[in-house]
Amino acid sequence: MGRGRAPCCEKVGLKKGSWTRAEDMKLVAYIQQHGHANWRALPKQAGLLRCGKSCRLRWINYLRPDIKRGNFTQDEEETIIRLHHLLGNKWSKIASHLPRRTDNEIKNIWNTHLKKRITHSNGSNSSSSENSNQHKAMSNLSSIEDLNILDSEQLNIDHSIMESDKEIMSTLSSPFGAIDGAKMIPVEPDFDIGDVFDDDEAWLAMEDTTIGDQVEMSGGTEREKWIEDLERELGLWGSSDAGLQCDQQQNVQASCYFQTRPPSPFLC
DNA sequence: AATAGGCGCAACCGCCAAGAG
C-alpha cells in the first residue's frame, strides 16, 4: 500500500443505511459495558458490521441517554439564532450551549426551520413580536467577543442538567450495576456480546425489523425472555410517554436509550 | 383513494486537526 490516508475502516462488506433495533441494542450494550474508547475497533468487538464512524454517529445523535428529543422550545430556537449569528455554522459550538441537543439536530432545525424564518423576517420586514425578539437578541450580541459574556441566563441554559457522557456512562457501565431499575445485561468475564444476540432464530427474525416497527414477540427460551425484558427496559416496547416521563424526571434510565422512532413532532 | 410534491431527519461523505509513534 502506498502512502496516504487510510480509509476509516474496511468498507467492504459493511452495512449502510438505517440502523436496526438489533444493531442499536448491540451498540448500546457494548458501550454500556466497555465504553467507547476506540470507535474504530468498536464495531468489530461489538459484532456490528458497521463503520466505526457510523457507530459513533449513531451513538452521539440518537442512542446516547442524555439526548433531549422533541420540539425545540422557543427559547432554544432563539438561542440557536443568537449563536448562529455569532458563530455561523459551528454546529458543535452551538450545541455545546444547548445541553442535551446534538449538533446534527441543531443543524437540521436550522436548515429546515430557522434559516427560512430568518430569511422571511429579513425580507418581509415583519413587525411580529417574534421577529422583534430575534432582533433584540441579536442586537445585544454584536460580535464574537460577546460570546464570552454569555451566561446561562442569557442563553436560557439550565446547567444543572448538563451532564457529560462520561458521567452518565459511569452510572451505566458497571457490568452488574443497576440502571435505576433497569435490568442489566449479565456479563461474564469473557462475555462476548455477539454470543447473546447471534444464533437465535427469534432474534434473527427480529433483526430485519427497523426501529419504530411494532414487533410482537412472545417469550420462548430464557435468552428470548431476557432479550424481551431488555427491550422493555430499554423502552423499545414502551409508549412515548415513558420517554417523556424519563425526560421530565431527569433520570438516566435505560428506557431513554431506545426512543421509538418518534412521530413528528417528537414526543420524547 | 391515489398520487405527486414538499418536508424533516437520520445517516453518509470528505475534510481537518490533534495526537501518537
Added chain:
DNA sequence: TCTCTTGGCGGTTGCGCCTAT
C-alpha cells in the same frame, strides 16, 4: 519533523412520512 491514525465536524443526500390536490 514527518507520517499515520483517529475522532470530530460540517455539508449533503436520500428515504420515509405528511399534506394537498
